[in-house]
Amino acid sequence: MSEKAFQDYYPADLSHCYGCGNNNAHGHQIKSFWDGEETVAEFNPLPEHTAIPGFVYGGLIASLIDCHGTGSASAAAYKAAGRELGSEPALRFVTANLNVDFLAPTPMGQTLKLRGTITECKEKKVVVDITVSAGETVCAKGRVIAVKMPASMAS
Numbered sequence: 346m347s348e349k350a351f352q353d354y355y356p357a358d359l360s361h362c363y364g365c366g367n368n369n370a371h372g373h374q375i376k377s378f379w380d381g382e383e384t385v386a387e388f389n390p391l392p393e394h395t396a397i398p399g400f401v402y403g404g405l406i407a408s409l410i411d412c413h414g415t416g417s418a419s420a421a422a423y424k425a426a427g428r429e430l431g432s433e434p435a436l437r438f439v440t441a442n443l444n445v446d447f448l449a450p451t452p453m454g455q456t457l458k459l460r461g462t463i464t465e466c467k468e469k470k471v472v473v474d475i476t477v478s479a480g481e482t483v484c485a486k487g488r489v490i491a492v493k494m495p496a497s498m499a500s
C-alpha cells in the first residue's frame with residue numbers, strides 16, 4: 346500500500362508506542378489503513394513471537410489488536426468530525442479496555458490480517474471490533490474501547 350498509514354500522522358513526540366510507534370525500533374510498528382468503512386493492517390510474526398513452536402504468541406496478537414484499535418479509533422474520530430487525518434487539534438485515543446478471544450491456533454509463517462469495524466464512535470469514546478486472520482481462518486477477535494487520551498499522558 347502506498348498511502349500514508351494512520352500511525353504516520355502521529356507526531357514524533359507521541360510515536361514511541363511499542364505496538365505502533367514509528368520511533369520505536371524494537372516495536373511492532375503496525376500500520377493501519379482504511380478499506381472502505383473498515384480498517385485493515387497486516388503483520389508478519391517473527392520467530393521471537395513464538396508461543397509453542399509453529400504458533401504465534403497470544404500477547405503479540407493482543408498487542409496488534411490494541412494498536413490497530415487505537416489507530417482506527419483516531420481515524421474514525423477524524424472521519425466523524427469531517428477533518429483531515431492529522432489536522433490540529435489532534436484527536437488522540439488510548440486503550441481503556443482490551444478484550445481478546447483466541448478462536449484458533451495462529452500459525453507462524455503466514456501474514457496476519459487485521460480488519461476493524463467501528464462499532465461506536467462518540468466524541469470521547471470509540472469502540473472498534475477487530476478480527477485477526479491467517480488465510481481463511483479467523484484466529485482471534487477482539488474489542489478495543491478507546492478513550493480520548495487524558496492530558497496527563499501528554500507532556
Ligand SMILES: CCCCCCCC/C=C\CCCCCCCC(=O)SCCNC(=O)CCNC(=O)[C@H](O)C(C)(C)COP(=O)(O)OP(=O)(O)OC[C@H]1O[C@@H](n2cnc3c(N)ncnc32)[C@H](O)[C@@H]1OP(=O)(O)O
Pocket residue numbers: 351352354355356359360362364365411412415416419420423430431432435436437438439440441442467469470490492493494495
Ligand atoms: C489517525 C490519525 C491520527 C493523527 C493524530 C493522532 C495522534 C495520536 C497520537 C498518539 C496516540 C498514541 C496511541 C498509542 C496508544 C497505544 C495503546 C496503549 O497502549 S495506551 C496505554 C494503555 N492505556 C492507558 O494507560 C489508559 C489509562 N487509563 C486512563 O487514562 C483512563 O482510565 C481513561 C482515559 C482510559 C478513561 O478515563 P475516564 O474513566 O476518566 O473516562 P470517562 O470520561 O469516565 O469515560 C469515557 C467513556 O469511556 C468509558 N470507559 C472508561 N474507562 C473504561 C474501561 N476501563 N472500560 C470500558 N469503558 C471505559 C466510560 O464508560 C465512558 O463511556 P460512555 O461515554 O459513558 O459511553
